[in-house]
Amino acid sequence: MIALRTFAASAALSLALCACGTEPAADQTGPRPTLPGQKETLLPPMKIARPAEWEGAKPTVPKGFSITPIATGLKVPRQMLVLPNGDILVAEGSGGGAPKLRPKDVIAGYIKSLGKTGVKGGNRITLLRDADRDGAFEFKSVLIDGLNAPYGLALVGGDLYVANQDALLRFPYSGGTTRIDTAGQVVTKLPSKPNHHWTKSLAASADGSKLYVGIGSNSNVGERGMAVEEDRAVVWEIDRETGAHRTYASGIRNPTALAVNPATQALWAVANERDELGAQLVPDYLTSVRPGAFYGWPYSYWGANVDPRVHPQDPEMVKKAIAPDYALGSHVAALGLGFVTEGGFGGTYADGAFVGEHGSWNRQDLAGYKVVWIPFTNGQPSGKPQNFVTGFIGKDGKARGRPVGVTFDPVGKALLVADDLSNTVWRIAPTRSVR
Amino acid sequence: MPAALSPRASSAMHPLHSLLLAFPVALFPGALLSDITYLQSSEMQWSNFSAWLITGALVFGGLALVWSIAALVLGKPLHFLALVLALMWVAGLLNAFQHSHDGWSSVGTTGLTLSIVSSVLALAAGWNGYSPSREART
Structure with a gap:
């Protein structure tokens, strides 16, 4: 009944x-989350926060910081990159296109769309410039357009890399450029059919010789058949010169952001775990990506916790599965990861990473919809996540914004947050330097 | 039996009502067969087939149910048919939700059981609905 x-x-x-x-929320953050x-x-x-306008309001930041929108009216901003001259690149787009195989796909797709922007993805990279360093980005230009759902961005020397949903592209970049008209050179094609999880996250190794691309699964838990999961739920390591790739790590359901920890040069990822096992399963996570490691998807989660929905099961693979390093909470939908560099904001913000949490649909008590700070010591997370940017959900329960990419800008000493609901880039800076 | 209660009413179904009833009669057992195939093969497409078959059976079975209730209100002796269709529709709806789960959970023991129940009820509804009325038989 x-x-x-x-x-x-x-x-x-x-x-x-x-x-x-609603159940009382268990603590599901840190290295050993409670798994009910x-x-x-x-x-x-299922609960979707319906969108509403900011109407002059802004997200909440800690004391001593201020937040300003530095670009509005974007077309679904996702990930960002700060160039050496302080220019900010914003990848705008929306991909996907997996066929609707059963009635559920139609209904769930409609329900989830209620929590998203109605704007069509820009398929472009926008450049933002603050020439006089006053914190106001007075210049905006489309750097590259005609892309196919661009997401991950990386710069190595004079090469700008853009991870489209179907290919990794290279563009020549020289300092100060505001427009690139040359067609991108394909470094390698990326698995793109049917792209249930379409985002291709990107990071360059510290020495610039390798590029890492995160490729999400083609389903929640293998329900489109395992044939479409070839080369999915993996991180590829791509040789920058030749474009040759190998699977660097696997079983990572949806590695939505990759970043190199500047302190140790290790590759880290945030990943979104599976849905529909309950409001408090399975926690999304932040983890160092160990070469050759298998993180369980789809057979198991958080080590050897077997998912009964996968058939046939594979006990051998479950044995191989390792647990990720650090839980962020179930269904928070972590989409952004940005380590601070060059001392960050100092004090408690000198070593660690910001994580952008897009927000949940698969639980009654909304989770995520914020940016958290995770302190690191000796290359490992060393404390609980602390709220850094909040207030995306208004008192009326409606969402004003949803954070995606988070990037630390060492040039302007600020945190940048892409918000793909209000189509804004927010900039959070210490109040003393902004004046 | 219904004819005895209401001698002037015919229990013969309107042709359109019969056509609507034909869908759940065919589609629920079809879903049962594709469920069995899924459980034998672990090939997800069979579970997808089941989900669509169940959805189709619910849409047309729902219309057949509404028609039966309307006819009942107008004095046609369709008590049994309306009751069986109502039970069938509830079982089918629960099964549609079950089939929206992912992977093995889309069928499993619960889905198979609900497919059997809704198939039996659909066949019972068809048996009752398509039986000639008592007058016609005697």
């Missing part, structure tokens, strides 16, 4: 699709 009541509610266009109520039992309800707990 719960199901009937729930169905009546959904027929009445309510988005509270689960009558199972699996809970496959008839309908998954």
Whole structure:
């Protein structure tokens, strides 16, 4: 009868699709998160924060910092890159296109779209410039357009790399350029069919010889068949000169952002884990990406916790699965990862990473919808995540914005946050330097 | 039996009502067969087939149910048909939700059981609905 009541509610266009109520939230952050039992309800707990305008309001930042929008009216900004001269590049786009195979795909796609912007992805890279260093980015130009859902960005020497949803491209870049008209050179094609998780995250190794691309799975947990999961849920290591690639790590369901820790030069990722095992499973995570490691997807999560939905199961692979380093919480949808460089903001913000959490749909109590700071010591997370940018959900429960990419700007000493709901780039800087 | 309660009413179904009823009669057992194939093969496409078959059965079975209730209100002796269709539709709806789960959970024991229940109820509805009325038989 719960199901009937729930169905009546959904027929009445309510988005509270689960009558199972909220459970007290377990602490699911840090290296050893609490993992409750699996809970496959008839309908998954589902809650989408409907969008609303900022109307002059702004996200909340800690005391001693101020936040300003430095670019608005963008077309779905995702990841960013700060160039050596202080210019900021913003990748704008929306990809995907996996076919709707069953009625659920149609319905779930519609429900999730209610929490997103109506703007069509720009398929371009926008450049923002603050020539006089006053914190106001007075100049804006389209650096590259005609791209195909660009996401990851990296600069190595005079080469700008853009990870489209189907290929890694190289563009010649020289300091101060505001427009690149030459066609990108394909370094390597990237797995792109059917691109259920389409984002291709990108990072360059510290010495610049290798490029790492995160390639998400083609399903939640293998329900499109394992044939389409070839070369999915992996991180590729690509030789920058030849374009040759190898699988660097696997079983990472959706590695949505990659970054090199400047303190140790190790590759780190944030990844989104599987849905529909309950409101508190499975925690999304932040992890160093160990070469050759298998992180469990789809067979198991957080080490050897077997997912019963995968059939046939594979006990051999479950044995190989290792647990990631650090949990961020279930369904927070971590999409951004940015280490601070050159001492960050100093004090407690001298060593560590910011993580952008786009926000949940698969739980009644909204999770994520914020940017957190994770302090590091000796190359490892050394404390609980601390809220850094919040206030994306208003008192009315509606979302004003949803954070995606987070990038530390060592030139202007600021944190940049791309918001793909209000189509804004936010800049957070210490108040003393902004004046 | 219904004819005895209401001698003037015919229990014969309107042709359109019969056509609507034909869908769940065919589609629910079809879903049961594709469920069994999925459980034998682990090939997800069979579960996808089931999900669409169940959805089709719910859409047309729902219309057949609405028609039966309307006819009932108008005095046609369709109590049994309406009751069986209602039970079938509820079982089918639960099954549609079950089939929206991912991977093995889209069928499993629960999905298979619900497919059997909704198939049996659909066949019972068809048996009852398509049986000639008592007058016609005697």
